[in-house]
Amino acid sequence: MKLFLIAGEASGDALGAALMAGLKELVPDVTFEGISGPLMEAEGLQSRFPMEELSVMGLMEVLPKYRHLKRRIAETAQGVTATRPDALITIDSPDFSLRVARLARVGLPALKAIHYVAPSVWAWRPGRAAKMAEVIDHVLALLPFEPPYMEAAGMTCDFVGHPVATMPVATPTEAAAFRARHGIAPDAPLALCLPGSRRGEVGRLGPRFGAALDLVAKEAPELAVAIPTVRGVAALVRETTAHWSPRPVVVEGAEKAAAFAAADVALAASGTVSLELAANALPMVIGYDFNPLTRFILRRIVRHDTVTLVNLVSETRAVPEFLGEACQPGQLAGAVTRLLRDPGARENQRAAMALTMERLGRGGEPPGLRAARSVLRAIGRA
Template identity: 45%
Template sequence: MTEPDKAFSVFIVIGEESGDQLGAGLVQALRERHGANVSFLGTAGSRMEAAGLTSLFPLEDVAVMGMTAVLGQLPTIVRRVYQTVDAVVNADPDVLVIIDSPDFTHSVAKRVRKRAPHIPIVDYVSPSVWAWRPGRARKMARYIDHLLAILPFEPGVHETLGGPPCSYVGHPLIERLAELRPAPGERTADAPSLLVLPGSRSSEVSRLLEPFGETVARVAAVHPGLEVMIPCVPHLAERIRAQTATWAVRPRIVLGEADKFAAFRKARAALAASGTVTLELAISGVPMAVAYKLDWFYRRVKDLHRFIPIASVTSMVLPNIILEDNVVPEFLDADVNADVLAPVVLDLLDGSEARARQLAAFSTLEARMLLDGGEKPRARAARIVSEVAGR
């Protein structure tokens, strides 16, 4: 065991906004655990930089999704991978923590393992091996020493698939229930309010904003007093504001986490891209319809029947997977259009059976996600990172 007064060096690698949120929480929890003894290096977004970590490069250089977008940014991404590997090896930290964004972070981890095999590597957030490419789990065991899962079913999946040692550390959202749950009077039936969430990546917004706008027009024709709110990340705000200016209902663009959660507490229903936001909506008790459009490359792969999910997984929506019930309707590719989506959203705004079924299912979600002993997710993550590093 390392002497307790020796400096503890942690290198954290992220590749997008979701990793920045988790990384900032981990930095805070490690500081609470180790005090001034711990130091940090790595890649960072605004939250981690506010916590005192200076990024090796702007996160936007690697925060892309979809094969089309990746190909356009590929030379920069490759350069940043090798820059990050060099930085890790030169720093020789007590532990390397990679967070989410597996296309980028795992490229770094595999190369670090080859060049500096003595550095322990922790992966915070499992790739979706339960949805597709299950063979990745066994490959990860070669270069990941411990995996921190944020979804309760993932340790069992990795054990079945031969993945690395895996612990459920809890989803960070369960620390924020009070911010997501509406107070009396915040959410009312007489003022229909719809959240529209086209994604946090430029490629997602490009594919979803138009059909979502057409859906809003259909819904507004039935609900003339409809309020539409679009929470978005700052770098997409002006683009979304411009592209929605001609919608039948001009949406209110919501910036900042506090205002976003306030919008969640007010909203009666949501139309959302698939992703972590669906879990936020479920915890907040907002019934939703979920949509996703694959880019041309992944659509072609799917059409050739090479996109093969694990048979037991029948949904891409996180609440459905956790609840083991396809209670949230989901629509892919050709089904993402106003003809299909508008009737579903209208049902959710009204007092329908579909709305009631979602709300009943969401009421059981918290119990499935809470940690034993009341430990907070970031604290459990920090504890395991410290243990893997021998601290």
């Protein structure tokens, strides 16, 4: 069995790697081609070009790279056609991957197309599901309330659970070792700073998050800061934070889990990372902003009063979020400081996080394996 997979950002790379592992367990002779990051590469997919080229979000962020992305769409669609896979599996990054699927079907009209991560039609632009149904046959959903939206648009859909529900959590010993390794006292407050996995996010949010943590440090002079980051933006993160006070510890790869376990609070960009923090029961404050034009457009089409997944899945508003014009250092700092000082607020968040993990499949079959079974059913190989 031969599959062509496309992932365009770090979270998609993690989803794809878990899916590939599940498929290899069920179909030992499966082979993979496509576009991926380091986690999928470790599972056996040699990426046709660096996945980081696709990690662009927001209207004004995409425009300068439009011609290059258009070329990559055409190249990738040609690759799918030449490969003639049993299925094309696109993972998130719909602006790129669904265009590839449409072009690939010109050459392969019978191509089975599967999309991993349902579009957030419950939050904004409900018409996206119908548009996606023009080129996608089957959807793998991460959230339990998503299948009805996809099925109503004409696609089949399975809730497969979220891989974050099974992510490994570092032990207290590993957390203590992390602090010792980086010279952070056992009783010093430690804040994680997570300004995003895309270059645009780091450039836009990094300075605000840094200014916010500087304000927090004025209230908590012993504050230490750690920034877990990913390969594509690690150099930019180090450059952006070189003059921060307090000077952060920048960590990659294997140290990430220990940093999550060692921290007391997190200041994070909106996105999947909120679920990673929830898996570690780490209280958080969420901030996010686009450029002014994208912000103006989104303000008129967003359908919910929260975008934080922990709030949505738990059906609470336990996690404070500051979006758009509200994403300012003073407001972010105030919320982080309140979390550090208020045990009740931290416990309120932890209760919402525990409910979120339960609803996302914690304790059940690994989502990557569930997703693999769903793929095989969709292509008639179950």
